[in-house]
Amino acid sequence: MNEEDILEMELKAILDASYDNIVITDGQGKVLRASPNCLSIYGKVAEELIGKNVDELERKGIFSPSVTRRVLAEKKEVQVMQHTLTGRSVMATALPVFDHEGNMIRVISFSHDLTELRQLKEDYEELRAKMEYYESEIQELRDKEQILEGITFKSKEMHNIWQLVQRVAISDATVVFLGESGVGKNVFAKAIHEKSDRRKEAFIEVNCGAIPETLFESEMFGYERGAFTGANKEGKPGLIELSNHGTLFLDEVGELPLGLQAKLLKVIQEKKITRIGGTQPKNINFRIIVSTNRDLWEMVQKGQFREDLYYRLNVVPITIPPLRERKDDLLQLCHFYLEKFNEKYKTDKVFHQATVNAMLDYQWPGNVRELENLVERLVITTEGRVIYPNALPFYAHAAAALPDLEPEGEGWEEEGGSLQQALEQVEIRWLKRAARQYKTTYEMAEYLGISQSSVVRKLKKYGINS
Template sequence: MEEDIRELELRAILEASNDNIVITDGQGKVLRSSPNCQFIYGMKNEELIGKTVDELEKMEVFSPSVTKRVLQEKKEVQVMQHTLTGRSVMATALPVFDESGEMIRVISFSHDLTELRQIKEDYEELRAKMEYYQSEIQELRDKEQHTDGIVLKSKEMNHVWQLIQRVAPSDATVVFLGESGVGKNVFARAIHEKSSRSKEAFIEVNCGAIPESLFESEMFGYEKGAFTGANKEGKPGLIELANKGTLFLDEVGELPLNLQAKLLKVIQEKKMTRVGGTQPKQIDFRIIASTNRDLAEMVKEGTFREDLFYRLNVVPITVPPLRERKDDLLQLCEYFLGMFNEKYGTDKVLHATTIHEMLDYSWPGNVRELENLMERLVITTENRIIYPSALPFHTKEARSVADEQEAEETPEQAENLQEAIQNVEIRWLKRAYRQYKTTYEMADYLGISQSSVVRKLQKYGINS
């Protein structure tokens, strides 16, 4: 009776268990198995019972056999199995001994890890895709950081760029404020290229470069015979050429007061009449302006019309000077150096001390000054390495240190091979002495022993 109860209990456990349980005798013959083994191993209970684990392993029902390992090692074993149904399971088996120490049973149970393994593979694939997309995004960001000379490394310039992207699709009037040379014209063109007018003309007018006597005829054009010396066929003005496109008024603060009223009327009515003409023409254009002057102060002084100021000052964008965004300087140097190296077929590079001096400089001419300087350095310097002495603002204080380094890295004349070797050795030692704090670090950098470093420093008097 008691045996019948134990049999019922064992059967209930096997049927209720979520694990895949297999019980064998001491020789590896299957005595019992749980019903869900069919799902994992692909064989019904009646097909498993009576077969040995050797037979089942040869049939590739599971591989390797965890029970077989227990029979050999006589201790608990855990292995990863692959089954006939193509699943992956973690199998654990343990021996059962009688009172005399003889192994009479082996009980194994396994957990299906197929879904977990698939999740892991999916995760790895997703992570690989994420890394790929991140590298693609970074590449796009890097390209965006060098758009037509626009560098967006600094927080200030990123703010300007985000504002430009927001206003570009609209037809709102934008006025760029900032010092001369900060790149206001580059940003104006960027707005045009990102707008719906990008396929039409971008007409740039330097308001300070056109003589007052010619400004009206240049801006509005003229009809044939309008005045002595005029083109016989007449001529369209710059405003007319900007039809459907963008009219960029650079240095708008230089406009004479009497011409500001005429420009205001055109902006308000989007109509203009050529000099000597009688029929007004409807013109569709977007206005972008720029100035390095304080227009609000000019309004107070009476040198700039208040109504024109408010017409232009719809979206004011201030471009910070280069001295306030030193984070952009290195990238701008890289951009212009690469551009002029390609233009002139050279391979010039900036020495580290040159970069330090450029970072300390105030750049009153801003990006324009930097661009012109980089072109000059690429053309005029003889050596591949551009040293601080080539800079027009090279200071006397920095000259001694920089010249010493320049001399150190410039090949010296030697009378024989031994002297030439010593010169090279001295240059390497001086470079290591500058860059590292201890002789152990210097030794690691130079690839020699620490004692050799100490001896050579003493020999050449470098640490004196």
């Protein structure tokens, strides 16, 4: 066997064994050799390709595009992505072969089937889409969970507070909630308990301002049998004892009498209590959360609150802002409570936009509690389906406080003005008021209950600089 036969056998073995498809052409693009796996990749057996020119094969869509044709034109290595008749994606790389005189005598191309890789990528993209969908579903469930807990918000500030609440919930750190009455401090305290390892145990809520001072000690610490006249004959566990392994929430802790503050401090430090009339202390394992609408540090300065107790309680202070400072949450809460009480009372009430605007203007001294009570009252007492602003208890007061929003009345007749002129003046006042309160025409549109394009048109009409 001569050397030429050996080289022929070696070349055939390479073509047969190669995972990649190999096509060899001459210097004019005529196919000289091709791997047997042409059928699976290009849909044609090798014999159908041999003798054909790559230009012809490209026109038939077999090589699309032809990497060999590109090499013949550019006289350098070329790499392209091909799409074959069999629906496969192929990465084709072709190399020119030159003789000693620089003439291109061969073009050798290697085609690697990337169909499986493309399928993996598509599967990955589909999986990622499903993950994003599931994440959105999980977030929706979390939002529903927040609503079930009585917590719903939209503002970034409240979102940050909620994130902090969830972080501290997994610890046993003492938390003090600060803020005005009615902002929902007790709701957040309950949320911490529900998200902690103590959630299966008791959550004992104590309003420090609601229990008379003479009864406070017996209610908090309990008493043994026969401790005093008129007491339960069997004795009674106190609220601190009932919170064992759970959470003790002291609402309005600033109302706690000074004498009891020292006893509470001792219990927090030692985690032991002794019932009134008893002699044996009991170990108590509880987490304490407190809230107040007062400035505890100012009370410390005035001698109304113990400094050592202040530092013991002020481990993680969380301030809940009043409702009037978070308009985004106010709007969301309005609709949340409306939906809640519509469902409770089997009604289908809706707010008129002017009603929503009036509620956004109101200062809400009673905060979320006042809003919840008001929406329930409106749902119960409003006769028609639509809740108009005159149903609001503060509407008359608000109208009196904002005379610039009202027409000039009889003065227009005296000045000879028409109804249209009067309406335009009222419209101007509303637009100016919205321009003062909001930064964008979109916010103004939501406030006024009209489209954003209408706001832009009217501002231009009246020459109001927003």
